[in-house]
């Protein structure tokens with residue numbers, strides 16, 4: 028999974044772009060909603076990255092796993108919601124790399140495990156439930172330190188969503204792989220790590236628009252700014268769209284379902300609805316409003332991944 032190239036120096040000046048061999052292809056997106064507006068959209072098909080892990084999970088874990096191997100860590104501890112695809116991805120990585128994985132799951136333990144957590148456990152992840160009040164302290168270094176020492180010390184801490192400096196480096200590579208010029212790059216947002224890496228990679232190349240999959244965009248915007256600060260980027264040519272959450276995280280409406288089906292029927296690509304359908308719906312709206320003007324060239328980053336049985340991962 029980590030086999031290509033050397034872990035190169037993080038580029039801090041932002042002026043240099045390193046064209047990389049692409050791990051996923053760019054596809055022209057033949058969707059009438061974009062075509063009617065005269066906007067050309069390409070899908071960056073990260074869901075096609077080869078292997079068990081793909082999508083933004085691959086990008087975000089790639090350099091973290093490399094680091095974990097180099098430093099000799101044997102255990103990963105990471106927090107997440109009960110339906111977290113991030114936890115599932117970490118459990119898969121743990122199985123693949125022979126690492127112990129511990130998921131700190133928000134909330135109370137339910138009577139029945141949902142399918143995502145069942146898969147995590149099947150992959151060998153140990154699950155610990157953390158009450159909501161304590162979970163809110165998941166970024167507090169003191170609390171994290173206590174958790175880690177309780178796990179026996181020497182464990183690697185991966186923040187929620189896997190978003191840290193190394194994940195930004197992986198997300199940045201999405202843009203480094205794009206061989207064509209573009210005006211806008213669009214990406215769905217949860218913790219903002221993928222978007223921040225894309226902003227880093229897009230310096231001097233194009234404007235980045237993120238689509239929040241949940242309410243509370245202000246918090247997310249601040250998270251993105253702090254991710255960017257962590258790699259010394261003060262880039263301002265980006266913005267977060269907060270209108271397309273469809274009621275909140277993992278909420279949906281019939282309008283979103285209709286859009287998802289129409290998009291899949293026209294393009295052959297079925298966006299999962301928790302993040303991707305919301306973002307693509309938002310992208311069409313921006314084209315129709317002319318916020319993205321006629322003649323624009325747009326990259327849409329496909330962030331979803333397949334699970335090990337090849338099904339789309341989505342919350343149902």
Ligand SMILES: Cc1ncc(COP(=O)(O)O)c(C=O)c1O
Nearest residue numbers: 216217218219220221302330331
């Ligand atoms: C399909 C998909 N897109 C986007 C995201 C959001 O990524 P980030 O947390 O880096 O904003 C996630 C996060 O789980 C995801 O599963």
